[in-house]
Amino acid sequence: MANPVFDAVRSMMAIRDYQQKPIPADVVTRIVDAGRLTASASNQQEWHFVVVREPENLRALGSLVRTGPYIAKSVLAIVVAYEKDSHTGVSDCSRAIQSMLLTAWAEGVGSNWTGFGGLEGVRNKVRLPDRYEVLAVLPLGYPARPVKGSKKRKSLSEVASAERFGTPLA
Numbered sequence: 717m718a719n720p721v722f723d724a725v726r727s728m729m730a731i732r733d734y735q736q737k738p739i740p741a742d743v744v745t746r747i748v749d750a751g752r753l754t755a756s757a758s759n760q761q762e763w764h765f766v767v768v769r770e771p772e773n774l775r776a777l778g779s780l781v782r783t784g785p786y787i788a789k790s791v792l793a794i795v796v797a798y799e800k801d802s803h804t805g806v807s808d809c810s811r812a813i814q815s816m817l818l819t820a821w822a823e824g825v826g827s828n829w830t831g832f833g834g835l836e837g838v839r840n841k842v843r844l845p846d847r848y849e850v851l852a853v854l855p856l857g858y859p860a861r862p863v864k865g866s867k868k869r870k871s872l873s874e875v876a877s878a879e880r881f882g883t884p885l886a
């Protein structure tokens with residue numbers, strides 16, 4: 717049976733090279749809205765998403781995120797932050813990130829998660845108040861090349877069990 721959600725999960729790859737083709741405003745709004753609509757613990761929604769489009773600012777983010785220099789060549793990037801006081805901020809934002817990445821992918825837009833917490837320079841750059849911690853930066857753009865990589869993942873039997881650890885999942 718066709719399942720577009722599973723298909724998106726199955727086919728989505730980390731995209732690090734982008735066309736310099738603009739992403740329509742309604743698509744950008746849908747991507748960010750997917751973050752907003754995501755569930756958070758106790759529905760606290762203690763997050764903030766900053767959309768960065770200025771090439772100069774994208775270059776600055778590329779310099780600040782050690783593991784994401786290619787942000788500099790993306791069409792736009794979303795800075796994802798949570799309120800430091802939130803005990804579930806990392807979980808909440810991680811789930812919002814997956815919503816945004818899948819929504820982008822369904823529109824033909826590639827992205828990737830870059831960085832992991834402690835992105836203080838990024839927080840300062842986008843003027844997020846001190847009460848926030850930046851979890852990740854998501855560069856976005858239409859993939860530079862057709863995506864035809866296959867996922868390298870452990871088998872289902874290695875990572876899943878039935879009833880108790882080690883019992884194969886049929």
Ligand SMILES: Cc1cc2nc3c(=O)[nH]c(=O)nc-3n(C[C@H](O)[C@H](O)[C@H](O)COP(=O)(O)O)c2cc1C
Nearest residue numbers: 728729730731732783784828829830831832867868
């Ligand atoms: C929590 C998390 C953090 C990641 N951090 C980075 C990163 O800083 N830089 C990067 O280029 N890729 C990052 N990635 C992407 C992974 O390296 C990539 O998804 C993984 O190697 C599998 O590749 P695939 O998604 O294309 O199958 C991150 C992914 C996750 C889930």
